[in-house]
Amino acid sequence: MSELPLAGNCVEEKIVSLPVLSDFSPRSFRTKKIREVKIGSVTIGGDHPVAIQSMTLTDTRDAKATLAQIERLQEAGCEIIRVAVPDDEAAAALPEIKKHTKIPLVADIHFHYKLALKAIDAGVDKIRINPGNLGGEARAKIVTKAAREAGIAMRVGVNSGSLEKDLIDKYEGPTPQGMVESALRHIQFLEDEGFTNTVISLKASNVPRMIEAYTLMREQSDYPLHLGVTEAGPMFTGSIKSAIGIGYLLQNGIGETLRVSLTADPVEEVRVAWEILKSLGLRTKGVNLVACPSCGRCEVDLLDLTRRVEEAVQKIDKPLHIAVMGCVVNGPGEAREADLAVVGGKGKGLLMKDGKVIATLPEDELIPALLREADLYDVSTRPAGKARFVASV
Numbered sequence: 479m480s481e482l483p484l485a486g487n488c489v490e491e492k493i494v495s496l497p498v499l500s501d502f503s504p505r506s507f508r509t510k511k512i513r514e515v516k517i518g519s520v521t522i523g524g525d526h527p528v529a530i531q532s533m534t535l536t537d538t539r540d541a542k543a544t545l546a547q548i549e550r551l552q553e554a555g556c557e558i559i560r561v562a563v564p565d566d567e568a569a570a571a572l573p574e575i576k577k578h579t580k581i582p583l584v585a586d587i588h589f590h591y592k593l594a595l596k597a598i599d600a601g602v603d604k605i606r607i608n609p610g611n612l613g614g615e616a617r618a619k620i621v622t623k624a625a626r627e628a629g630i631a632m633r634v635g636v637n638s639g640s641l642e643k644d645l646i647d648k649y650e651g652p653t654p655q656g657m658v659e660s661a662l663r664h665i666q667f668l669e670d671e672g673f674t675n676t677v678i679s680l681k682a683s684n685v686p687r688m689i690e691a692y693t694l695m696r697e698q699s700d701y702p703l704h705l706g707v708t709e710a711g712p713m714f715t716g717s718i719k720s721a722i723g724i725g726y727l728l729q730n731g732i733g734e735t736l737r738v739s740l741t742a743d744p745v746e747e748v749r750v751a752w753e754i755l756k757s758l759g760l761r762t763k764g765v766n767l768v769a770c771p772s773c774g775r776c777e778v779d780l781l782d783l784t785r786r787v788e789e790a791v792q793k794i795d796k797p798l799h800i801a802v803m804g805c806v807v808n809g810p811g812e813a814r815e816a817d818l819a820v821v822g823g824k825g826k827g828l829l830m831k832d833g834k835v836i837a838t839l840p841e842d843e844l845i846p847a848l849l850r851e852a853d854l855y856d857v858s859t860r861p862a863g864k865a866r867f868v869a870s871v
């Protein structure tokens with residue numbers, strides 16, 4: 479079948495000429511050499527990829543439920559997992575959780591230095607603390623010494639909502655400058671104690687504020703940064719705020735690990751995090767799906783077709799670029815940069831591979847055929863020089 483006219487410009491995402499993924503180095507975004515920090519089996523900073531984190535919602539005291547959630551998160555692509563440790567019972571569950579958790583485990587501690595010590599004893603890979611709220615300098619020193627001796631990492635979490643009072647007074651509010659000064663104080667304290675395996679977070683629910691805080695921090699320090707918009711909200715608004723805040727920073731070379739905080743199933747946090755990284759070309763994982771927004775030319779239920787394709791390709795691990803287009807007028811042209819594409823028509827559609835139409839099929843055969851082609855597609859033999867990167871613009 480001959481190729482249909484290549485015309486129009488109607489996709490939501492624009493194909494841009496960037497390096498092919500295999501040649502694409504996330505470090506090309508970096509403007510500064512960042513310290514490496516090892517969190518169990520995952521190292522962040524240096525030339526390492528941006529790592530995805532999430533946090534369990536389960537009661538940590540219930541080790542079985544917590545482990546089940548960790549497994550689901552790991553399957554979704556979570557690489558570092560944090561659990562809240564609010565009391566002794568939760569701390570007591572940590573050895574069992576650690577024993578069965580394959581990804582690095584982080585204990586989230588507030589106020590109780592003894593819980594931090596118990597978490598370190600349990601073998602966690604990192605503790606998330608705020609040295610300023612552990613009950614005084616002497617206790618913070620004890621925790622720092624224990625973490626140093628255990629060789630684990632520590633995240634100093636500065637949040638705009640819990641900034642020290644003197645800094646709020648000095649800066650007349652929880653400003654980015656105050657947040658950075660707080661983090662620098664904590665870093666100085668830890669360095670004085672001989673501890674440098676530190677990761678910093680400067681989260682705020684206000685997106686411009688968190689962007690400014692992380693940007694200022696990066697100017698003043700080379701410690702790896704854990705990005706996040708705190709209290710981002712439910713799935714829809716939270717994803718948008720996170721994509722803007724985290725995405726802006728990553729695109730400017732800032733951020734070595736991230737958590738998308740959503741008031742939702744944490745598996746969604748991991749899925750959104752991956753989409754942020756994939757859309758910036760910083761990581762590859764599974765399918766990068768492109769779909770046209772549909773219009774009056776569309777002769778297929780494109781929303782339903784796209785939803786079904788999205789569902790069908792979810793388990794594909796290969797970094798494939800798949801397009802779903804709504805009509806044969808503009809679809810083939812717009813889908814030419816995709817590895818594979820389905821183009822809807824009246825009761826039938828086109829299946830495309832590397833910009834060429836390879837079959838015309840009844841609509842109900844399109845997705846099974848797409849999946850067969852996806853299975854056969856060898857990403858290592860992609861046509862050379864073809865742009866494999868789709869950037870949202």
Ligand code: SF4
Nearest residue numbers: 488770772773804805
């Ligand atoms: S239906 Fe066709 S013309 Fe309309 S947005 Fe989709 S590809 Fe473009």
